[in-house]
Amino acid sequence: MAASRRQVLALYKQMLRESSKFTGYNFRNYAIRRIRDSFKENKSITNPEQISGLINKAEENLAVIRRQTVISQLYAEPKLIIESRSDAKIKS
Amino acid sequence: MDPRVHDAMLPYNVSYYGNPHSRTHAYGWETEKGVEKARKQVADIIGADPREIIFTSGATESNNIAVKGVARFYKSKKKHVITTQTEHKCVLDSCRALEAEGFNVTYLPVQKSGRIDLNEFKAAIRPDTVLASIMTVNNEIGIMQPIEEIGAICREKKVFFHTDAAQAVGKVPMDVNQQKIDLMSISGHKIYGPKGVGAFFIRRKPRVRVEALQSGGGQERGMRSGTLPAPLVVGLGAACDVAAQEMEYDSKHIKRLSERLTNTIMNGLSHVVKNGDSQHSYPGCVNLSFAFVEGESLLMALKDVALSSGSACTSASLEPSYVLRAIGTDDDLAHSSIRFGIGRFTTQEEVDFTAEKCIKHVRALREMSPLWEMVQEGIDLKNIKWSQH
Numbered sequence: 001m002a003a004s005r006r007q008v009l010a011l012y013k014q015m016l017r018e019s020s021k022f023t024g025y026n027f028r029n030y031a032i033r034r035i036r037d038s039f040k041e042n043k044s045i046t047n048p049e050q051i052s053g054l055i056n057k058a059e060e061n062l063a064v065i066r067r068q069t070v071i072s073q074l075y076a077e078p079k080l081i082i083e084s085r086s087d088a089k090i091k092s
Numbered sequence: 093m094d095p096r097v098h099d100a101m102l103p104y105n106v107s108y109y110g111n112p113h114s115r116t117h118a119y120g121w122e123t124e125k126g127v128e129k130a131r132k133q134v135a136d137i138i139g140a141d142p143r144e145i146i147f148t149s150g151a152t153e154s155n156n157i158a159v160k161g162v163a164r165f166y167k168s169k170k171k172h173v174i175t176t177q178t179e180h181k182c183v184l185d186s187c188r189a190l191e192a193e194g195f196n197v198t199y200l201p202v203q204k205s206g207r208i209d210l211n212e213f214k215a216a217i218r219p220d221t222v223l224a225s226i227m228t229v230n231n232e233i234g235i236m237q238p239i240e241e242i243g244a245i246c247r248e249k250k251v252f253f254h255t256d257a258a259q260a261v262g263k264v265p266m267d268v269n270q271q272k273i274d275l276m277s278i279s280g281h282k283i284y285g286p287k288g289v290g291a292f293f294i295r296r297k298p299r300v301r302v303e304a305l306q307s308g309g310g311q312e313r314g315m316r317s318g319t320l321p322a323p324l325v326v327g328l329g330a331a332c333d334v335a336a337q338e339m340e341y342d343s344k345h346i347k348r349l350s351e352r353l354t355n356t357i358m359n360g361l362s363h364v365v366k367n368g369d370s371q372h373s374y375p376g377c378v379n380l381s382f383a384f385v386e387g388e389s390l391l392m393a394l395k396d397v398a399l400s401s402g403s404a405c406t407s408a409s410l411e412p413s414y415v416l417r418a419i420g421t422d423d424d425l426a427h428s429s430i431r432f433g434i435g436r437f438t439t440q441e442e443v444d445f446t447a448e449k450c451i452k453h454v455r456a457l458r459e460m461s462p463l464w465e466m467v468q469e470g471i472d473l474k475n476i477k478w479s480q481h
Contacts, residue, residue, distance in 0.1 A: 026437035027095055037341070061096075068095035081396050082445050 011055065012039050015062050021069040023076040025083050031065060093327070094284035094436070100330035101286065104323035112322050113311055123322045130329025134291050137332040138257075138276060139267035143296060146312045147325050150290035151258035152182040154277035155225075157292060157315065158254040159186040161302030162223045162275065163195055170222035176200045176208055177418040178235075180256055183225055205369035206235030206419045214245055223252045228260035232415040232431060233368035234377030236264065243272030252300055258282050258290075262335030263343065263374060268293055274300045280324065284436060285331030289324035292316070342436050343375075349434050349443045350375035356444070360451035363467075365425060367416055378432040379416075381425040384464040385457045390430060393453035397446050
């Protein structure tokens with residue numbers, strides 16, 4: 001069963017959206033960077049078997065992200081200096 | 093800790109609460125399964141057999157068991173241990189303890205590059221040398237020792253070779269067979285795993301034996317008695333698994349940020365020295381000396397960086413580092429050195445922020461320094477006679 005382009009894109013967007021919920025600055029940035037880079041890295045793969053293997057892995061990771069972002073929200077840490085700085089940058 | 097690691101551990105805190113050593117009930121079985129999976133994950137990342145992995149409370153305990161355990165087990169025949177001057181304190185202190193028990197220890201000096209001289213190492217081996225303990229990656233300057241060459245020499249001379257790989261496993265490729273390592277220490281929290289857990293590789297063929305430090309129920313094949321902390325062990329296994337998957341990706345990221353940090357600071361400031369030979373060093377550990385600046389003052393100025401960016405950590409103590417002294421750094425430069433750590437979760441933004449702050453504060457501190465003023469006037473500080481007599 002080959003995955004459609006739309007299915008992969010939806011998964012990609014979902015992963016990014018869920019990752020943005022990490023309250024910790026470093027984990028949030030890492031998750032987003034890692035997801036972007038791996039989808040980019042694998043974008044030219046055409047072998048359906050390989051694709052479905054990667055989709056399974058991504059779905060497992062999505063489940064991890066969902067659980068861990070919930071926990072990160074339960075035990076949120078104070079914001080870092082660097083975050084308030086980049087917030088200021090965005091605003092200005 | 094990596095969220096993927098935490099995710100693997102949680103079920104063992106919540107659902108599987110059995111004792112991994114209890115074989116009589118299902119609770120124990122589940123936990124045992126988790127522990128054995130972790131043992132395989134740790135073994136895989138260093139190319140070992142799962143039966144060669146012993147879980148401990150951390151690299152400090154692993155180093156203690158390796159150094160003291162091997163020396164004591166073979167003490168009736170052999171009485172000499174070789175190590176280096178730049179080892180971690182727990183190895184050095186274990187060696188001191190052995191000296192008090194009547195062993196001889198050679199503390200090999202390192203070259204300016206931070207690496208040992210292989211010929212000097214060969215010459216230090218005696219007929220009664222039982223163990224050589226040499227770390228893979230130094231924790232202060234990131235220097236990597238020529239492990240494979242050392243392993244080959246040790247095997248040839250029939251000396252057991254222990255390496256403290258706490259800073260190396262999961263970051264640089266390790267293979268105990270290719271590198272001919274007989275004993276290896278691994279740490280949990282250095283690979284984004286939990287704190288309070290570590291592992292210990294001990295070769296089966298040719299067999300290496302150790303005398304246990306801890307008496308008890310004979311868990312971990314008698315080498316480390318005490319109930320295993322199953323959630324931590326599972327976390328260590330998961331951390332190794334993630335590290336194995338991410339090693340290539342992480343090392344590219346770390347190398348890029350490391351170069352960015354070093355270049356930005358070096359371009360922004362003069363009289364900055366990078367400690368340790370960059371050709372043979374792990375890029376995640378950048379150690380810089382800022383001449384004419386007192387390290388402590390700079391750390392105070394950079395305090396919010398260390399506190400704010402967590403993984404871009406800086407550390408220094410008042411006493412000049414023994415590692416920097418061993419590589420021949422002058423006392424004044426050793427005093428003004430700072431260690432920057434870059435890892436999987438460090439961002440480019442943090443690196444830029446740190447570099448910018450560092451440049452700003454070094455400039456400000458130098459402005460206040462009379463020594464810096466003299467250097468600007470072209471006075472060579474080394475030729476000044478400071479005292480009247």
